[in-house]
Amino acid sequence: MAGLAAHGVQYRKRDFAAIGEEAFVPPTQTTQLGIYSFHEKEIGDFHVEGAVRFENTQQENSVTGEDLSFDAFSVSAGGDVHLSDAVRVGGTVYRTERAPTTEELFSNGPHLATNQFELGDATLGKEVSTGIEAAIRHREDGHFTTVNLFYTDYKDYIFEVETDAEEDGLPVFQYMADDAKFYGFEVQGGMDVTTLGAWDVKVDALAEYVRAKTDSGNLPRIPPLSILTGVDFETDRVRLRAELDYAAQQTKVSANELPTDDFALVNVFANWKAPAGAQDVTLSISMHNVFDSEARQHTSFLKDLVPLPGRNVRFSIRSAF
Known part of the structure; x- marks a missing residue:
């Protein structure tokens, strides 16, 4: 019964300041402290793993003096098993929390690179996601297929939406939060086709799809x-x-x-x-x-x-x- 564990502390400090007429985010200071623990173990044909993380993020707006603090806790668990030498199935369940970014909180100005006037929202709270992923993989005799399925339910998903307003000749985009659901799939495959003299011929394909909407409409x-x-x-x-x-x-x-x-x-x-x-x-x-x-x-x-x-x-x- 083999196992592995890793634990750690992460500290990050960011002083952000944009200068000039194109600055759309005020000077801010971000301090982030994270503590995490990761474990994995082999139990016969099973491979299981789990992780937890606590993170505190502080966002300070140097112009307005706003000082915001967010505590986020995330946990995940997953595993996979070999059904045969060629087939492997697995899955993951998780619940994660994310603090809003500086741009999502404090933006207020023209962002010329994307041709928009951005407005943040300092009242935004944490974004919380709960989801599940499942996968099946098959590989043998010069060919492989992988199928991944996912579903994620968000509480207060943070995104940027275009409004009907205009500022400085630019359309206004407002950061906001709403409950949302994401689901979709990824299918990938490939195979060795033939050999033509010194040339090996191979083909591959990848298909991806995601559907995402909030309680009030499409994202x-x-x-x-x-x-x-x-x-x-x-x-x-x-x-x-x-x-x-x-x-x-x-x-x-x-x-x-x-x-x-x-x-x-x-x-x-x-x-x-x-x-x-x-x-x-x-x-x-x-x-x-x-x-x-x-x-x-x-x-x-x-x-x-x-x-x-x-x-x-x-x-x-x-x-x-």
Whole structure:
């Protein structure tokens, strides 16, 4: 019966000050003290682990003199078991508490990088989440599949929402809290397809989906269903890859938020490693968005103004000395 335990204390102090007309957060001081304990143990074919953490966060606004203190307690437990040499199942349950950040509490000004006027809320309390995750993994004979499912229930989930107001020519975004629910899945798989001379051919795919809403409606900037699939051709020194990056349309939007269309981007990559015994050098070249498609990322504050980059080429050299 093997086991492992780790305990610790974490201290963090942050003095924040932004200077100039673009400063949207006043000078603040954040002090954070955390104490944690982690345990894991092997019991036959079972692997179990658990953790607890207590954290005190103090946020002081140097302009208004507001001094806020938050005590947060988090706990989690999980485990997994090998049903066979190829199949493994597991899960985790947790309850976590998070103190609001400086920006969520004290923002008050234009944030030009995201083209918005941000307003914090100093009355925000702790964000509390209770959730469960489950996973099953299968790997054998040159192929693998992983399925992850999750559900999280939030009390006072903190997020930023666009209002109908305007300040300094910018739309006003207000931090607020509401109870919310998140659920979704992640499915990933891959396999070795064949060998063509010196080339090994492999394929892989990843699908992700999340649904999130509060008691009063949809949450803003939640990503839609996304699918990434690709094919690799590899030798000892060369790797070629082509992939398709697809995002579905997102029509489940909050008030004052526009939906986004679906898009599919084709990307290609090529890596070359120097011969064995030479300097450890890798040359890489890639082309993203090969067909110059218009794509707008729903999670971006700027999606209505700025799409993702069009066709672009990147080149890099990596070396280990």
